[in-house]
Amino acid sequence: MKSILLFFSVIASISAQSQITNFHDFTVNSISGEQINLSQYAGKKLLVVNTASYCGYTYQYANLQHLYDAYGGSGFQIIGFPCNDFGAQEPGSDSVIFEFCTGHYNVTFPMMSSIHIKTGDTADVYKWLQRGDLNGVADAAVTWNFNKFLIDEQGNWVRHFDSPVNPQDTAIVNWITRVSTPTGIKTSKPASAKVWLSQDKQLTLEFPRPIDCPGIIRLVSLTGQQLLAPFRINTGTSLSTVPLGDVSPGIYNVQVTIGNMIENHRVVILR
Numbered sequence: 001m002k003s004i005l006l007f008f009s010v011i012a013s014i015s016a017q018s019q020i021t022n023f024h025d026f027t028v029n030s031i032s033g034e035q036i037n038l039s040q041y042a043g044k045k046l047l048v049v050n051t052a053s054y055c056g057y058t059y060q061y062a063n064l065q066h067l068y069d070a071y072g073g074s075g076f077q078i079i080g081f082p083c084n085d086f087g088a089q090e091p092g093s094d095s096v097i098f099e100f101c102t103g104h105y106n107v108t109f110p111m112m113s114s115i116h117i118k119t120g121d122t123a124d125v126y127k128w129l130q131r132g133d134l135n136g137v138a139d140a141a142v143t144w145n146f147n148k149f150l151i152d153e154q155g156n157w158v159r160h161f162d163s164p165v166n167p168q169d170t171a172i173v174n175w176i177t178r179v180s181t182p183t184g185i186k187t188s189k190p191a192s193a194k195v196w197l198s199q200d201k202q203l204t205l206e207f208p209r210p211i212d213c214p215g216i217i218r219l220v221s222l223t224g225q226q227l228l229a230p231f232r233i234n235t236g237t238s239l240s241t242v243p244l245g246d247v248s249p250g251i252y253n254v255q256v257t258i259g260n261m262i263e264n265h266r267v268v269i270l271r
Helices: 002-018 060-071 094-105 124-130 170-177
Strands: 027-029 035-037 045-051 076-082 148-151 157-161 194-197 202-206 215-220 231-233 239-243 250-258 261-269
Touching: 045 060, 045 170, 060 076, 060 094, 060 170, 076 094, 124 157, 148 170, 157 170, 194 261, 202 215, 202 250, 215 239, 231 239
Parallel strands: 045 076
Antiparallel strands: 027 035, 045 148, 148 157, 194 202, 202 239, 215 231, 215 250, 250 261
16 A cells, blocks of 8 residues: 555656746745745746856856846846855855845845755756756756856746856847747737837837736847837736837837737838
8 A cells, every 4th residue: 555655656746847847837935035936037038047156257246237237127037046066155144145246246136045956955946957858958967156047938948058158148148139939929910909100209009908917018120139128018008108219210020928929010110
């Protein structure tokens, strides 16, 4: 009887683990002790990094913050996970770590509670990040502090960068600013929202009914370059207006993301 119970226990454990196929499925603790459901970052591109206060790469805190200052917001987020597993270079408590990164580098992006990555009690989210059989894409062992992972808007694993790669590397910046319809996302018919330009260069979107979850509007060049900061659409909105500022005349794509729906509209901006 015990062996039968053990068998079902193992099966249940494997089944539960197999259900974690997406970064957004995990729950972690913030550095201040709050429980964070990573699904709150759905719709944003993410850079996930393991940090340390006394490492040769600690200066990358400054690069990360510069990256966050430039692109952080409704479309991009950085998440830091302190870890003392590599060279014992993050020995402090969560409060000490927070005081260090905010006091020395003015960090404003979210920092999580200190975790283990290479020891036997590896945090579940870092098992997923490092194992291709879990994330469905690739194996990517974290070998030192300040390894970086890119996660797309739908919580899919995209790419891994080792410690020496600067957070402001061209490959990372290009990925953040490039806009494309993610794999597996349903694209709704363009007619679901009416889009037009006013003479004073304002982009207006009218929805057939108030939207039932937050959304994002992006203006993108035909080469995939994001031209303006993402514009947030609040729940209950049926009409949104986006100032285009000094955008040059030309042909552009307007990408509207609402929940797990994405639609694209072509607009022509005249002089």
